[in-house]
Amino acid sequence: MKYQKWFFNQYLKHFQDKRESGGFTLIELLVALILAALVITPLLGFMITIMDNDRKEQAKATSEQEIKAALDYIARDLEQAIYIYDADGIAAIRSQLPKNDQQTNYFPVLVFWKRQYIPKAISVGTGASAGYDDTYVYSLVAYYLIKGDNADNIWSKTARIGRFQLSDGYGKTTADVTSTRDPGFQIFDPNNLYTTLRDKMNNWTKDASATNTPSILPLVDYIDQTTVSDNSAVSPRNCPTGMQQVPNYASGATGASVPDTNLKTGSFYVCVQSTAKITVAEVHLRGNAYARIENNENQIKYSENKKIYFPEFSTQVKGRGFLFTK
Template structure:
């Protein structure tokens, strides 16, 4: 055979062999893709699950911390209370409080009078120790508001009498002379017949409209509507009366929760006679993770942290 032809054939054979060794066939590529998919998909799912669980646990921890902080704040407030309204009292004075017309989205769960002590050492001009009274109301709020989450929140409302440290320089002999009470504030009246509860339940605001706002205290409070299956009403209080009431048969009572405030997210048990209140809160950590409210059920109850506290107020008032 011609040497040149033989060399050419040999080069062609080597070239084909090299091409076969340097690449993959279509079948080999498809098999590789299938194997990679089978390996990577479970790993990707595992990573997504780990990241989701981490986010949920962080949301749970944040919610637990905020629930505890809110309870501590309410407890410090309640320790100064001299009278706490039970369900009967809420029914009597509900129309005197803010947002009465918004019963389905604003409910005053915890309402009390407190006396704040002010020592003469805390002021440069006070000759004697003094104190002032305030009416405080903590609301459960389920109003849809773009600023806040789709869960419920708790807001605080306060009006107080005439003492204001900013007016001390107006009259050094009696700083209260120049100070004015908050708009709508009126002192309770303990004169006349009846016990302390009946007298406090007769309180009415002044004719002026309130200018004070309900200030948000904590967000991400559970607003799952109470039902007989997945979210039953809380058990009967061991002390005093439950506020709000959850008796649908008496929904014309201003102490009964209606509409979206019919939830276990925030309720109290009140013994007005002994100035004692038990406060219960339930948060919704899952509402932090998406832009809608997720209802409570037993399978995810760990992400609905609950906490409670029992507080004894000062109880200085007397009907005599």
């Protein structure tokens, strides 16, 4: 029994000595920390780079999707066009369009008349045979390049595109037509005394008695705001022969609609060919994905080394062209 007690005491004493002598020295801890830093720091840098690249790629992909969606929407709209205004035409009716008093921030790049299909617009029949007929109305549509006018900080620091539409009314009675007509709408007069279709359309005027016309609604944000004075590489490419560029950037162009310097971005322009029988437009859009990841206004302008973050897309659309007059 005494032997067992002695053995147990010796074991406890040995365990206590071992416990007291265990652990790491300060030198060992410092070496471990240095080794950990040497291993972890490159890994953290690698992870930060991956996350930053992923953020940039996500911004780029989002901008590409939005630009394509906006271009598809405009193309579907243009398929119903019966007449598209060139630069001279926009200059002629500019005073009849919204935001004419804010020309440093708003410019109507794409303006056209369309014959819009309205399904089930007019009730017909009575009782069991009651139903609805489809109809068509004329509408004036304008797509604006907008830059600035962002006092509430709702929009990005880039440019954006807005859409304006003024439509005629429809119905079985005069009262029905009046109640469904947009305030300010007035049809172009196909029987006026002007000799050509172009002259007829360029002399359109809105209903001056209306005081409340529809608003310009936003279509897409993050359109490149870089002006041609910032970087000449953003200038529009030459339009095909027979087509006119809108907006017209030529300085001192006689009668043509030239945008304010603030709006000469080259990020939204069209090439137009519009006659009595041919209505075709090429639409060009350029986005700015870099503005999604950078707030410094001087850093979000177009440059060659950031070109991939400024996606460009274009499409050509042929309208209906139903106005077969001189």
